[in-house]
Amino acid sequence: MKYRICFVLMSWFCHLFLFGQEKKADSLLLLLQNTKTDIEKVQLLNQISDSYKGSNPEKMENYGQQALKLSQKIKYKSEEGFAFLNIGIANIIKGEYIKALDQFYVAQSLFENEIASTTDEKVKNKNGLARTYGSIGIVFSEQSNYAKALHYYLKAVAIYEEIKDEEKLARVYNNIGVVYRAQSEDFKALDYFTKAQKIQEKNGDRTVGITTTNIGNLHVKQKNYNQALHYYTKALRLFEKYPDARGLGELHNNLGLYYKAINEPKKAMESWNLAIASFDSIGDKFGKSDTYLHIGDYLFEQNKFQEALPNAQKALALSKDLNVLEGIALAEKLLSSIYEKSNQPQESLQHFKLYKAAQDSLINHQNIRKSVQAEMNFAFEKKEALHKKELEKKEVLISEKAKRQTLQLLFVGLFVLLLSGIAFLIYNRIQLKKTLTLQKELAEYEQKALHLQMNPHFVFNCLGSISSFIVQNGTDSAIKYLSKFSKLMRLTLEYSKESLIPIDKEMESLQNYLELEQLRFNNVFSFDISKSSDIEDDMAIPPLLLQPFVENAIIHGLIPKKENGQIQISFSIRNENLICTIQDNGIGIEKSKELKEHLVSIHKSMALDITKKRLEMMEASTAQKANVEIKEIKNELGEIQGTKVVLNLPIQYIK
Secondary structure (H helix, E strand, C coil), rough: CCCCCCCCCCCCCCCHHHHHHHHHHHHHHHHHCCCCCHHHHHHHHHHHHCCCCCCCHHHHHHHHHHHHHHHHHHHCHHHHEEEEEEEHHHHHHCCCHHHHHHHHHHHHHHHHHHHHHHHCCCHHHHEEEEEEEEHHHHHHCCEEECCHHHHHHHHHHHHHHCCHHHHHHHHHHHHHHHCCCCCCCHHHHHHHHHHHHHHHHHHHHCCCHHHHHHHHHHHHCCCCCCHHHHHHHHHHHHHHHCHHHHHHHHHHHHHHHHHHHHCHHHHHHHHHHHHHHHHHHHHHHHHHHHHHHHHHHHHHCCCCCCHHHHHHHHHHHHHHHHHHHCCCCCHHHHHHHHHHHHHCCCHHHHHHHHHHHHHHHHHHHHHHHHHHHHHHHHHHHHHHHHHHHHHHHHHHHHHHHHHHHHHHHCCCHHHHHHHHHHHHHHHHHHHHHHHHHHHHHHHHHHHHHHHHHHHHHHHHHHHHHHHHHHHHHHHHHHHHHHHHHHHHHHHHHHHHCCEEEEEHHHHHHHHHHHHHHHHHCCCEEEEEEEECCCCCCCCCEECCCCHHHHHHHHHHHHHHHHEEEEEEEEEECCCCEEEEEEHHHHHHHHHHHHHHHCCCCCCCCCHHHHHHHHHHHCCCCCCCCCCECCCCEEECCCEEEEEEEEEEEEECCCC
């Protein structure tokens, strides 16, 4: 039985400090009693509604409705938008997603119209629009509609970056990281989690512990256990500085899973006990039920059935109390397994039946939820289409008005002359564009041809490695190697169709290749692949460009060393160029050449020659420099410390 690591979604309407929010609401209510003007009154009503977002959704909606009624009466469009936004947030907290999206759609239209038509309260309206986009993103993220969630999160990011609201920007970055993690795009997820963490640390954001925990969870998934422990330890210090019992409980739960993964049972149990204490301090039954399931499952795996039994029973009781179908099903299944191993078939059968019943209920619940999601998506897309048509109509009207004004201002003769000049300019530009396009396409096809020469060389080397591995390590290990090889070949064939691929995809391919070589050489080396946060998601690189250099680093640098080696691969931006660096701590270039002189070789490597030709074609197609520099690394005493390869490439983007 496996449990997923929890990646926490952060929003701007679920706060951690409820007592402070209640005090704020009380002080605002006192101000409301002494307010005379309707403008100040509607602003206070929206502030009061917002202050209840972490504690009482009913009151939040009630005061939001009062603000809505008054803002419509006095025609205060900006505050009307915030009223709809607050009502929508209250509906999300209550689980009424369809109603929430209806409110957000109206708020979006109000804020967009205000931004377009007036300069008053521009920053305030942009903030409201960004919050609306982010709230819509949270709804779609909760409904597992990640494409739409990401679409609205990125729209919110653009506004928060413009108005420099770093606190909310960091939270959206975290949520984007969660979306990418849900789609198993771990490099992108880590990038956004790191962006969020840097901003939160700089501004002293109290939620930085949650983001740091998310980064640790991602490293556990990638089995980077040293990095995971580093971030978990950092998160513990942050929760000491900014207390959050629920966040601390989740951290201890994940620490327990971490210690379980590295086979330290005592520390795992200590972490889960600390999680229970943390959840107990705030009466969080949901968190405790997860913890008891972790403990029960772990003890069951250790064949400690009598110790596992009470933990499974506690998890079941809490899940029933909360009416959490997934928790009930997991607990019943665990109890059935425990009784089966304890030679109590009747009890095992009884709990298995209860497990099946809970599972059926869960499936029915999920089917109902999917039906609601489909209805919600259809309604929202219909409204989006209508909204788009309205915007197009407005653009047409504005365009027509501009044309009439232009016709009134210009003489007929000047207009004809100008039109002729424009037509001549457009014709020349079209011809020039055609010429440049043909030249670029020719360069791309030549580059693809060179890339296709790379693939046979790469496949030949991999097949040779598999043959060697079968002889050296036996059938079982060879099967594992072949499985990873097939995954790498699938990626290689997929990339062969393209002249450019995203940098994240190149990183994924390199990771697969290095994992194969680790298996082949019995983990005699380790590796690290990283990229700068300045690198954008759509920046691209020709596929398999770095692989020959990585292969040389392993075969000619690390393997002859006969001791633990290290390869570091990094991607960064410098002077408007993409810098790709491959660095190893192997024997160095000169030593490698000496060893080659004593060997009889029947194979001539073409990979580096082909790679150089690819760089030449890249220069031709982009009109920018593309070169490679290979040098030995020496210490102060002149001793060889390894080899460093640096590729200086033009920045290119996916079309």
